[in-house]
Amino acid sequence: MTTRPELRGDTGGLLPAVAAVGLFVVMAAVFLGAPVGDAAGFPQSAEVANESLGSGDLTANASVQSVNGSTVAVVEAEGGNESTTLANDTGVNASVVFAGGQTYGVVSDSVSVTETIGYAMFGLTDQMPADLQSENFLAVFEMIDLVLVAALVGAITLARREEVGTVVSLFSTAEDASVSGAVAADGGTDEDDAADDSIGAVDSPDGGDA
Amino acid sequence: MAVPTEYYLVLSAGLFCIGLAGILTRKNALMFLMSVELMLNAANINFVAFSLQWGNLTGQTFALFTMALAAAEVAVGIGIILVLYRNFGDVDVTDAAGMRW
Numbered sequence: 001m002t003t004r005p006e007l008r009g010d011t012g013g014l015l016p017a018v019a020a021v022g023l024f025v026v027m028a029a030v031f032l033g034a035p036v037g038d039a040a041g042f043p044q045s046a047e048v049a050n051e052s053l054g055s056g057d058l059t060a061n062a063s064v065q066s067v068n069g070s071t072v073a074v075v076e077a078e079g080g081n082e083s084t085t086l087a088n089d090t091g092v093n094a095s096v097v098f099a100g101g102q103t104y105g106v107v108s109d110s111v112s113v114t115e116t117i118g119y120a121m122f123g124l125t126d127q128m129p130a131d132l133q134s135e136n137f138l139a140v141f142e143m144i145d146l147v148l149v150a151a152l153v154g155a156i157t158l159a160r161r162e163e164v165g166t167v168v169s170l171f172s173t174a175e176d177a178s179v180s181g182a183v184a185a186d187g188g189t190d191e192d193d194a195a196d197d198s199i200g201a202v203d204s205p206d207g208g209d210a
Numbered sequence: 211m212a213v214p215t216e217y218y219l220v221l222s223a224g225l226f227c228i229g230l231a232g233i234l235t236r237k238n239a240l241m242f243l244m245s246v247e248l249m250l251n252a253a254n255i256n257f258v259a260f261s262l263q264w265g266n267l268t269g270q271t272f273a274l275f276t277m278a279l280a281a282a283e284v285a286v287g288i289g290i291i292l293v294l295y296r297n298f299g300d301v302d303v304t305d306a307a308g309m310r311w
Binding site for chain 2: 027034120141
């Protein structure tokens with residue numbers, strides 16, 4: 001009695017598998033030799049920068065302003081206003097936050113890959129960040145939606161309970177329900193067999209004759 | 211340090227060829243279904259890798275649609291396998307050789 005590992009018996013010859021391995025070797029050689037170049041990559045998502053504006057809760061006196069092409073946090077104090085540059089760009093998502101006894105100017109650059117995929121799927125191209133673009137997939141989304149719904153509705157409409165004796169389906173009538181015999185989806189048993197089945201009224205587990 | 215795109219392509223080629231070998235050598239319909247799934251996922255790896263290569267999200271979005279399509283395909287495939295089992299008492303794809311039985 002053998003105890004060593006053996007190849008499965010249901011393989012249809014191993015020559016095709018060798019051909020597949022050969023295909024892999026060819027593909028790997030082509031890919032590793034191809035001049036692909038460096039990846040452009042995605043912008044870093046949710047990059048957050050903190051700037052301390054001072055101790056204590058200054059949120060009532062502080063505001064975020066755009067000055068000369070940059071975003072600054074301005075804190076109003078008795079000795080004059082104090083500005084802290086948060087970003088060298090306008091239109092960034094900046095806010096003033098009080099946390100841990102200090103007030104911070106927080107800039108969160110929310111370039112999110114997942115969000116942009118969502119915008120692309122629903123055709124919201126104007127919402128996409130400028131440095132992370134995608135095609136508009138709204139038409140594709142609707143088409144796949146329609147096809148999947150049609151498949152589901154078709155499956156439910158055509159479904160029958162596959163038991164010998166009664167026909168139970170979405171659009172079955174009283175006449176259908178009274179028909180005895182095997183349903184067509186059991187592989188097409190002969191009329192005689194169907195009659196025998198209905199008399200015997202014993203369902204085989206596989207639903208019909210093999 | 212990003213992984214070079216070539217490595218993603220080699221991984222994808224390996225996955226594709228494993229799936230191809232499965233389809234060519236097996237007779238079990240369930241193994242067929244799994245192998246087709248491997249080949250589809252190899253295509254998905256390429257979509258995502260080239261998406262990163264060009265810094266454009268079209269490939270990632272397309273990979274999502276491929277996944278939805280693969281799920282629908284498996285649902286249909288399992289239905290076919292159930293009928294195959296009911297009619298032949300087996301899920302060997304070489305049994306169902308005729309157009310009608």
